[in-house]
Amino acid sequence: xxxxxxxxxxxxxxxxxxxxxxxxxxxxxxxxxxxxxxxxxxxxxxxxxxxxxxxxxxxxxxxxxxxxxxxxxxxxxxxxxxxxxxxxxxxxxxxxxxxxxxxxxxxxxxxxxxxxxxxxxxxxxxxxxxxxxxxxxxxxxxxxxxxxxxxxxxxxxxxxxxxxxxxxxxxxxxxxxxxxxxxxxxxxxxxxxxxxxxxxxxxxxxxxxxxxx
Amino acid sequence: xxxxxxxxxxxxxxxxxxxxxxxxxxxxxxxxxxxxxxxxxxxxxxxxxxxxxxxxxxxxxxxxxxxxxxxxxxxxxxxxxxxxxxxxxxxxxxxxxxxxxxxxxxxxxxxxxxxxxxxxxxxxxxxxxxxxxxxxxxxxxxxxxxxxxxxxxxxxxxxxxxxxxxxxxxxxxxxxxxxxxxxxxxxxxxxxxxxxxxxxxxxxxxxxxxxxxxxxxxxxxxxxxxxxxxxxxxxxxxxxxx
Amino acid sequence: xxxxxxxxxxxxxxxxxxxxxxxxxxxxxxxxxxxxxxxxxxxxxxxxxxxxxxxxxxxxxxxxxxxxxxxxxxxxxxxxxxxxxxxxxxxxxxxxxxxxxxxxxxxxxxxxxxxxxxxxxxxxxxxxxxxxxxxxxxxxxxxxxxxxxxxxxxxxxxxxxxxxxxxxxxxxxxxxxxxxxxxxxxxxxxxxxxxxxxxxxxxxxxxxxxxxxxxxxxxxxxx
Numbered sequence: 204x205x206x207x208x209x210x211x212x213x214x215x216x217x218x219x220x221x222x223x224x225x226x227x228x229x230x231x232x233x234x235x236x237x238x239x240x241x242x243x244x245x246x247x248x249x250x251x252x253x254x255x256x257x258x259x260x261x262x263x264x265x266x267x268x269x270x271x272x273x274x275x276x277x278x279x280x281x282x283x284x285x286x287x288x289x290x291x292x293x294x295x296x297x298x299x300x301x302x303x304x305x306x307x308x309x310x311x312x313x314x315x316x317x318x319x320x321x322x323x324x325x326x327x328x329x330x331x332x333x334x335x336x337x338x339x340x341x342x343x344x345x346x347x348x349x350x351x352x353x354x355x356x357x358x359x360x361x362x363x364x365x366x367x368x369x370x371x372x373x374x375x376x377x378x379x380x381x382x383x384x385x386x387x388x389x390x391x392x393x394x395x396x397x398x399x400x401x402x403x404x405x406x407x408x409x410x411x412x413x414x415x416x
Numbered sequence: 417x418x419x420x421x422x423x424x425x426x427x428x429x430x431x432x433x434x435x436x437x438x439x440x441x442x443x444x445x446x447x448x449x450x451x452x453x454x455x456x457x458x459x460x461x462x463x464x465x466x467x468x469x470x471x472x473x474x475x476x477x478x479x480x481x482x483x484x485x486x487x488x489x490x491x492x493x494x495x496x497x498x499x500x501x502x503x504x505x506x507x508x509x510x511x512x513x514x515x516x517x518x519x520x521x522x523x524x525x526x527x528x529x530x531x532x533x534x535x536x537x538x539x540x541x542x543x544x545x546x547x548x549x550x551x552x553x554x555x556x557x558x559x560x561x562x563x564x565x566x567x568x569x570x571x572x573x574x575x576x577x578x579x580x581x582x583x584x585x586x587x588x589x590x591x592x593x594x595x596x597x598x599x600x601x602x603x604x605x606x607x608x609x610x611x612x613x614x615x616x617x618x619x620x621x622x623x624x625x626x627x628x629x630x631x632x633x634x635x636x637x638x639x640x641x642x643x644x645x646x647x648x649x650x651x652x653x654x655x656x657x658x
Numbered sequence: 659x660x661x662x663x664x665x666x667x668x669x670x671x672x673x674x675x676x677x678x679x680x681x682x683x684x685x686x687x688x689x690x691x692x693x694x695x696x697x698x699x700x701x702x703x704x705x706x707x708x709x710x711x712x713x714x715x716x717x718x719x720x721x722x723x724x725x726x727x728x729x730x731x732x733x734x735x736x737x738x739x740x741x742x743x744x745x746x747x748x749x750x751x752x753x754x755x756x757x758x759x760x761x762x763x764x765x766x767x768x769x770x771x772x773x774x775x776x777x778x779x780x781x782x783x784x785x786x787x788x789x790x791x792x793x794x795x796x797x798x799x800x801x802x803x804x805x806x807x808x809x810x811x812x813x814x815x816x817x818x819x820x821x822x823x824x825x826x827x828x829x830x831x832x833x834x835x836x837x838x839x840x841x842x843x844x845x846x847x848x849x850x851x852x853x854x855x856x857x858x859x860x861x862x863x864x865x866x867x868x869x870x871x872x873x874x875x876x877x878x879x880x881x
Contacts, residue, residue, distance in 0.1 A: 218881065219564045221651045255744050258881050277744030286737025292676035293669070304665035307746050345741075547827050554824040561814045570878035571810055574871050575824060578806065581867060582828050585860060589831035592856075596838060596849070 207233045207269040207352055209254070209276075209384055214263035216249045222261070223249040229401055233269075233352075233382040236375070236395050240388075241403025247388040248285075251355045254386065255282040270352065280353040285361075287342035291331035295322050295341055298330055299348060308349030316347035319374055321367070335362040343371060346378075354378060356387035368393070424641045427501055431634050438631050446624025452617030466530050471617060473523035475625035476516045477541075480548060481583075483513030483629065487555070488580035491573035501637070503569035504644070506576060507559055508636035512629055514552035520545050540594035544587045551579045565644060662747035663755045670759030673732075684725040684764050685771070691717040692778055703780050710779035711789055711841050712833075714772045718793060719800055719829050725764045726804035726821055729756055730812040730876070739812075740880060753872035754865075757805035765797035765804075789840035792854060796836040799861040802868035803828050809872035813879050831860055 208230060215225035224246035231237045239247040252258045254265060256277035267276050289298045299313045317323045320340040325333065330341060339362045346354060354375075360368050372393060375385055379397050387393075453471030460467035487506040494502035524542050525535050536542070558575050562568035674681050695713050696706055733739040733756075742752045773781065773789040781789070807825040811817035835857035839850055 219566065219651075252740075255740075257740055257743060275744070278746055280744065282741060282744060284737045284740055286735070286740075288737040288741045290669075290673060290732070290736070290738075292673055292678065297672070301665055301669045302741070304668075305662045305742065305745060305747075307661055547830060550823070550827040554820075554827065557820055557823055558810070561811070561816055561820050567878055567881065571875055574875050574878070575810060578828070578867065578871050581863075582831075585831050585863075586827070589834040589856075592853075593834040593838070 207267060207382065207384055209353065209386075210266045210268065211254075212264050212266070214250075214253065214265065215261040216246060216253050216258060217261040218249055218258060224403065225262075227263070231384050231386065231399075233384060234379050234397060236379060236385040236387065236398040238387055238389060238393075238398050238400045239403065240400055245403035247403065248357055251282065251284075251357050251386065251388065254353075255280055255355055257282075267353070276353065279351055280355050281346050281349075281351045282355045282357075283342055283346065283359055284357050287338050288345070289330045289338065289341050292329060294327050294329055295333070296326040298341060299344055302345050303348040306345075306349035312348050316344040319347055319370065320344040321370060336364055336367060339363055340367055340370075343374070346374065352383050354383060354385045354387075356385065356389075358388055358390070360389055360391055360393070424501060424645075428638060428641060431638050435631070435634065438627065438634070442624060442627040442631050445620060445627055449617055449620030449622075449624040453621055457613055457617050463531065466527060467614075469523050469527045470614075471621045473520060473527060474618060475622040476520040476523065477545065478622060479625055479629050480513060480517035480520050480545065482626075483509050483516065483633075484548060484551065484576075484583065485580060487513065488576045491569075491576045494569065495573055501641070503573060504640045505633070505637055507569070507572065508640050509629075509633045510552060510556050510559070512632045512636065514549065514556065516625075516629070517545060517549045517552055521549060538594070540591045543594070544590045547586050547590070548583065551583070555579065565647065662742075662745060663751050666742070666752055666755035667759045667762070670756060671763055674759070674763035680725055680728055681763055681767070684721045684768060687724055688717050688721040688768055688772070689775070691720055692775055695779065707780040707782060710776055710781040711785060712837050713779055714776055714781070714789065715793070715796075715833050715837055718768055718772050718797065719826075719833060721768050722765050722797065722800040722804050723807070723822055723825060723829075726760070726808045726825070727818045729760050729805050729808035731808075731817075734812045734876075734879070739876060743877065743880060749873040749876060750869045753805065753809065753876065754869040757802050757868055757872070760805055761798050761801035765801040766794065769793035769797040785840055788850060792836045792839040792857060795854070795861055796832050796857055799832050799864040800829065802861075802864040806868045806872050806875070809875040809879075812876065832857065835860065 209232075210230045212228055214227040216223045223244075227250070229237065239250060241247055249258060253260050254276060256275050265276060267279060270276070270279050288302075290301075293301070295317070296313065299316060303310060303313050314323075317326055320343055322337070322340055322344060325337060330338060333341065339359075343359060359371060363371065368391075372395065375393075375395065379385060379395075450471065454468055457468070457471075459465050487509050490502045490506040490509070493499050494506070521542065524545065528537055528539075528542075529535050555572060555575055558572045559568050562571050692713070695709075695717075699705065699709075730739065733742070743749050745752075770790070770793075772793055773786045776786065776789070803825050804821070807821035808817075810824060811820045814820060835853045839854035839857050841850070
């Protein structure tokens, strides 16, 4: 991966007619991990969705320096949300096969992803049968199906046991060492050496009236 | 004017200033039109006094169609220029348009009883008006179903724009269907040229009803702006509470 | 672009045949409507024969519409839609694939079965080929518009009823041209051909409009 730099300039986000955060600026470079911290409703998830391109920013801008000009930032990113985006009626392998074909990676990546997330022994079971932690691992396996420089992780460790968190750490480590960027929200300390913390503070989520005031 | 109105506060001020004059104009124009139509215009040699219902039916039908097109245009403006009042204007216009559609249907049915001997005939125009009424109901239902106003305005805009593409197709298909099934339709296509003694009051009535629609829509828009303001204040309260 | 498109169709077709897929339900509903008709209007063979094409069309569009609810609900709730929205293919392409998958698993099989079930309504045998053709063509637009309705109402609590109110009026032209394409009204074969051509034009228009409008609606719901 080339040297990348994700820059947010004076970013503001509005959801449901409410300013979630405003005037937010930061930069993350290749090999760096940014951990978002703040109280409930501070806008951590909204920030991830804004970077992914699901919620357009109300003002300000986002730039991925060194990224592709033809692709949106979202298309160069993996987004792991609270929901696992897997189908209970499909087996683990079928779920991964679909996302691999949709995201456009190498078919061999499926086996590697199952290996990395310890899903090999579950490959032919329906996702409906998995425990919460196993379902989360299935969702995280998506990260390895196709190469994306930017990973956006919303509480990736929810439901994971200690061993699984360790696996996630290994995967994230490899991604950062290859020059990737990770932006994550988490409540537990992942103990990543490359991690910086970004605090949402009062000035970022001062509620503002707009338009109809 | 267009950009001037982008500020809701200015709109409220302007609406307050204009409304009395608009109401006065409505009373005068509509009153004169109805007077001409109901008392001065001669009865039709075939339809007799029944023809007078046309002075309400025709303006209502025109406005029923016109307001739907207005809503679609307003939403298009909202999508393209992000004009903050455009979506709200479409929302305010919808119930007014629906009522005019209903008036058109009701008067058409009332007129049909002496003419056709029955309250309802699946005539092409009545049928497409009926479908338009359904489109209005669907549009209004969308605004009620989606709680968050920003999202609702986008969804409603899509519904209105898809609907307006379909209105001519529906109209065409219903006419096609009608000619296949009722070759001897009682409503003549086009009809003879309208005599000035009928046309003049009709034009006054159309203008009067259009003014009435404007008064109602502007009033509803005022209510909508105020309602959104209340919502903003509530959101601010919740935000401060943390 | 092709790979995401095909992968969505493949997955949705697969899901339709798994537990809770709903293909059987749509068939059952279709049969129920066909059975209710003679019970409602009486078993007069001549009358049934006259109304059979229209009745089958109504049963078809109700069944297609009733199965529309499931098109986007699961993808919206389990987060798949968000991943697809930021993925390599435009959301319009995804929406087209989802609507086509619905056609393959609901509209098309019902359209093929409908004229064959026509014998329950004393359908004239010579009408079967025309009805089959018009239903197969028309059902594509039925699915396209149903998918649009599903996109507009995704995530709403009373979505199912709202879809019907929004989409049934848009089905009117399809039913008019579909029925006259198969029966020719009272006017003969020329009318059938031109009806069929107009039907095809309306179908093409729906294939263009539905993915664009669906994608816009889905984006609005995900903001």
